[in-house]
Amino acid sequence: EAGVVQSPRYKIIEKKQPVAFWCNPISGHNTLYWYLQNLGQGPELLIRYENEEAVDDSQLPKDRFSAERLKGVDSTLKIQPAELGDSAVYLCASSLGRGTSTGRETQYFGPGTRLLVL
């Protein structure tokens, strides 16, 4: 079974340019997460989707960041315009989602997109 797929793996842009990241979760996983990981830190949640609904976007800087998951499967995270401080790894994760059986909350991560803003 394929894991979480992300692209691109690496991206270098100049500040003030737009950038977009794409994620395809594990098949059958209803919940999708975007995390930001700075160097030497653990991942921090940006946004969580239950199917196509964004149920937790409280940590997403909405002035420059946006995300969508139109058909409840793939997702795109966009930054416009990018700032120097956005240089980080952007991780996508997925889980089975709501339910009563244990393990449904277990999140599986993709390889991440490493962004460098110059």
Next chain:
Amino acid sequence: QKEVEQDPGPLSVPEGAIVSLNCTYSNSAFQYFMWYRQYSRKGPELLMYTYSSGNKEDGRFTAQVDKSSKYISLFIRDSQPSDSATYLCAMTRGSNYKLTFGKGTLLTVNP
């Protein structure tokens, strides 16, 4: 104070050593506890998953959760150079909540 505290290390041990990694947390609502392993330039990979207090063993790895002390541990027996990675503890209240991570501990196992 952060919700989850983890000593970032780095930790360097000889091959075959027993490694102990720890996290403390402040939110008593956390019920699910996980350890992820992250190799350089890779995404976190789930290593161990524990619900509530107790021990769980999987091969050379043992995860312990002490909810009364708000303390979780990961033990690695007979450590191997391939265990060299960053180990992240993570926890959540349940399937409707985000994962809260520690900073990660960088482990190097020397041959």
